[in-house]
Amino acid sequence: MKQLTYDVLIIGGGFAGSTAAWHLANKGLKILLIDSKPWNRIGDKPCGDAVSKEHFDNLGMPYPEGEQLEQKIDGIKLYSPDMSTEWTVKGEGFEINAPAYTQRILREARDRGVEVMDLTTAMKPILEDGFVKGAVIFDRRKEEQIEVRAKMVIEATGYSRSFRSKLPQEIPVSEDMDERDADIAYREVAYTREDIDEPGYLKIFINQTTSPGGYWWYFPKGKDKVNIGLGIQGGMGYPSIYTFYEKYWKEYGADVDRNRMIVKGGALVPTRRPLDTLVWNGIIVIGDSGYTANPVHGGGKGSAMISGFCAARATLNSFEKGDFSAQSLWETNLCYNERYGAKQASLELFRRFLQKLSDDDINYGMRKKVIREEDLLEASMTGDLQLSVADKAMRVIAGLGRPSLLYKLKNVAEYMKEIKALYRAYPAGPDQLPKWKGQVKQLILEFDKVIS
Ligand code: FDA
Numbered sequence: 001m002k003q004l005t006y007d008v009l010i011i012g013g014g015f016a017g018s019t020a021a022w023h024l025a026n027k028g029l030k031i032l033l034i035d036s037k038p039w040n041r042i043g044d045k046p047c048g049d050a051v052s053k054e055h056f057d058n059l060g061m062p063y064p065e066g067e068q069l070e071q072k073i074d075g076i077k078l079y080s081p082d083m084s085t086e087w088t089v090k091g092e093g094f095e096i097n098a099p100a101y102t103q104r105i106l107r108e109a110r111d112r113g114v115e116v117m118d119l120t121t122a123m124k125p126i127l128e129d130g131f132v133k134g135a136v137i138f139d140r141r142k143e144e145q146i147e148v149r150a151k152m153v154i155e156a157t158g159y160s161r162s163f164r165s166k167l168p169q170e171i172p173v174s175e176d177m178d179e180r181d182a183d184i185a186y187r188e189v190a191y192t193r194e195d196i197d198e199p200g201y202l203k204i205f206i207n208q209t210t211s212p213g214g215y216w217w218y219f220p221k222g223k224d225k226v227n228i229g230l231g232i233q234g235g236m237g238y239p240s241i242y243t244f245y246e247k248y249w250k251e252y253g254a255d256v257d258r259n260r261m262i263v264k265g266g267a268l269v270p271t272r273r274p275l276d277t278l279v280w281n282g283i284i285v286i287g288d289s290g291y292t293a294n295p296v297h298g299g300g301k302g303s304a305m306i307s308g309f310c311a312a313r314a315t316l317n318s319f320e321k322g323d324f325s326a327q328s329l330w331e332t333n334l335c336y337n338e339r340y341g342a343k344q345a346s347l348e349l350f351r352r353f354l355q356k357l358s359d360d361d362i363n364y365g366m367r368k369k370v371i372r373e374e375d376l377l378e379a380s381m382t383g384d385l386q387l388s389v390a391d392k393a394m395r396v397i398a399g400l401g402r403p404s405l406l407y408k409l410k411n412v413a414e415y416m417k418e419i420k421a422l423y424r425a426y427p428a429g430p431d432q433l434p435k436w437k438g439q440v441k442q443l444i445l446e447f448d449k450v451i452s
């Protein structure tokens with residue numbers, strides 16, 4: 001078999017892998033990025049395509065521009081199940097053309113020295129002495145297998161987890177997940193019959209009947225084009241996502257002209273805390289493969305970028321040390337958890353709570369501002385659910401009805417704080433991981449009992 005040698009092998013060129021390549025480029029390392037897709041389809045996956053502007057600012061990444069940018073976003077409007085309450089959450093963002101933006105990032109990485117092979121799939125890991133040392137890949141263009149040896153691998157295979165799932169179970173990054181910790185999502189992009197009223201606003205419709213354990217969205221891509229879709233919780237035995245789409249799309253997108261559809265498709269999105277560790281000897285896992293999406297809104301592009309950035313930083317430091325052990329790569333976990341992972345853990349609990357609410361509870365909660373819109377935004381930005389507000393609401397509303405909802409919410413906020421504290425005490429190295437993992441599991445078990 002043909003053999004090639006690199007410093008770093010990046011598997012997957014979506015938002016996570018391309019960001020890692022972009023931050024690693026031109027730093028004196030020999031890097032190969034491979035993706036199964038042909039070049040012009042890289043970055044093309046079912047997605048709502050909404051990304052907050054802050055992520056680009058925080059990571060020093062270029063804004064989408066020209067054909068990469070379809071609509072500038074000024075905020076999100078959230079609708080209660082009975083449509084009687086509308087909350088507006090302001091915040092700048094972009095509705096992007098994901099393939100165009102991803103390919104731009106990859107092109108910039110390639111221009112700065114990263115080698116990119118499209119139509120190439122990682123088939124299986126090369127493992128030696130408990131270290132990942134590369135992969136056997138298959139180049140579909142030349143129809144040949146190649147043994148790629150690398151000092152380390154960055155695994156960015158998306159929800160498929162197609163590389164890390166082939167690692168032996170005793171390697172912690174091979175960890176699987178519960179189907180209920182993911183949403184099945186489907187979207188169509190199509191032209192509208194009339195101009196969209198407020199193309200600068202993303203619309204999110206919460207409704208446990210039309211999208212149990214998820215929501216519907218209507219994300220404008222310009223004045224007469226829209227990305228419309230829904231998510232439902234996985235593992236619950238619900239009818240297929242298409243059944244929901246066909247049954248309810250008109251309620252949310254009566255103006256959509258499905259005869260002028262541009263693209264359609266579905267996929268899964270993880271809605272949990274990140275992998276307990278994103279690294280092991282010779283490997284870093286990033287993006288959806290590392291479960292880095294936001295548990296409450298399912299947005300995962302921004303956090304895929306954060307994980308790519310953290311992976312690149314840890315990789316560069318490991319090359320300085322010449323050490324690719326789990327301990328050396330560990331700073332990926334510290335970097336990611338500080339920037340996003342702790343918030344995800346806290347929002348996983350919030351998500352578990354929200355998915356159990358009835359439409360009646362949500363209507364009531366939104367109408368009476370049991371949680372205020374600014375607190376929801378705060379929770380979604382930081383993972384902190386303000387107890388003070390819940391307390392105040394408790395005093396005002398307890399007399400009006402549904403004290404059990406308020407009581408539960410107070411508990412939820414306390415557990416959210418507790419899990420964040422656990423993440424603040426994230427282990428300094430792999431040795432203490434099993435104990436910490438046990439504490440996290442225990443807390444979640446307890447929490448589930450409290451909200452059941
Ligand atoms: P991604 O899946 O993009 O990339 C993985 C890449 O790896 C692919 O290109 C694949 O070909 C390649 N690959 C896999 N296995 C391989 C192998 N063995 N060898 C070589 N290549 C391999 N997020 C958001 O921020 N805003 C939003 O509006 C939405 N909306 C949304 C809607 C729907 C319907 C879904 C399903 C998801 C979303 N998300 C979202 C989530 C978002 O799409 C997701 O979090 C990111 O795109 C994840 O990026 P990754 O790079 O991790 O994976």
Ligand code: PGT
Pocket residue numbers: 048050051052054055076089091093183185204206213214215217230231232269271294295296297298299300302303351354355361362365366370371376377380381
């Ligand atoms: C409840 C379970 C939901 C499961 C998920 C469903 C999955 C569907 C598929 C995915 C569609 C993806 C849509 C992506 C939308 C992107 C939204 C976005 O960009 O949000 C911004 C940025 O957040 P960030 O975390 O990326 O960045 C933070 C910061 O910029 C950088 O650090 C923030 O805006 C919001 O978060 C708005 C809130 C959205 C909330 C969604 C629904 C929640 C339901 C609430 C019900 C409340 C009722 C209470 C009653 C008691």
